[in-house]
Amino acid sequence: MHRFFLTKNFQETMDITGPDAHHISKVLRMQVGDTLQIVSLDQICALMKIQDITSEQVTINLVEKIEENHEPSVKIILAQGLPKSDKMDFIVQKAVELGVSVICPVAMENSVVRLDTAKGEKKQLRWQKIAAEAAKQSKRDIVPQVMVPTSLTQILNEYKDVTTKIVAYEVEDKRSLKEVLQKPGNLTDILLLIGPEGGISKEELELAQGAGMTAVSLGRRILRTETAGLAAIAAILYETGNLGG
């Protein structure tokens, strides 16, 4: 069953226009009477039937609202140090599939890639599109937001009220991820900082720790930046009962 994210609030009869209308009519070649799933802007999931279809506009009617919830109970904000080449594409796709809520690319000391404002905004559009595709494919109820690349200071400030703040740090062998995740208290939202290829600098670590982040080890093997984030996200979802828990 195909799922579409609409940018309007829910109504019993709705029109789909733009690229989605083209996709439904020309690519999927759906017909009057066929059904599809939608998620409206006000996050109502529903099964809808096609009443009228052209390549510009698809009119759909409510069959039934869907009560299923595909969202994890924990809100994960991934702050990812900007990695090389197209690795960020991959990280966005996989993080959205797994279940993160927000992805913040962070320009860090060891990030090889440098993006000015214009390039950063262009990249953000690309990543947001990848996020939307991954959300569709994995049947998420929301499209997670990808932010424009920003500084570590800004991220730490913006998410200062998040209850659990974790930074993966290679040489940290005292605190384990499990120790932090199993600490009494509710795991409602988690800010997870992953360094770029060259790792997190000492100054950045101090900055993060000064803002209340706990440095944790992800084990005795050296994980690439894109693997570290995904492994940590999977572990957080597992611990909180959101990975088939």
Place this chain on the structure above:
Amino acid sequence: MHRFFLTKNFQETMDITGPDAHHISKVLRMQVGDTLQIVSLDQICALMKIQDITSEQVTINLVEKIEENHEPSVKIILAQGLPKSDKMDFIVQKAVELGVSVICPVAMENSVVRLDTAKGEKKQLRWQKIAAEAAKQSKRDIVPQVMVPTSLTQILNEYKDVTTKIVAYEVEDKRSLKEVLQKPGNLTDILLLIGPEGGISKEELELAQGAGMTAVSLGRRILRTETAGLAAIAAILYETGNLGG
């Protein structure tokens, strides 16, 4: 520090030849007196110093044996339904980084790719090379073995004595991964079966369950085949204290 896997048993003075000798002398441009790490065939890790170097042969002497252990306490055998295009390259790289011991590509009903014996053997060589690279990079103490593609029946037979056998199955919503992993008993070795893009067929599921596999859900989001395996591996490592536990 660069790490090399040697195909000889440990001795206090050893010669490195072949591509590794070329890599050390010509690519890394190491010199007499420089140090490197080796893992011998009998799995001894050691810091060695270069005594003599040409592009064909590097003679090294023991500085000290290294007692560190980078291997997880649980042996994970990943049986991966053959995926499309070059996705298996990616799965091998990430699974080795995370810490699996053996990877078995499995020709399944919904596998789009069909490999005859010759092609399968060629692919195996390629995957084994990727595994060796990933083992080096992540500082594993072993190079995990990648098998030639085989049938599900063969895999189930070969690993029939493994204590915990899990198959990820989308529509399974009764048993959770956590429930199986937290069952009393030692998690010493785990056989993990992941279907290809089209999923596992009903007949294959019955075959797997008949061989003692437990079907588990990985949560309410639909994960791509390459994401499902990595998420399950990360969860197993986390549960067993091997992901910074």
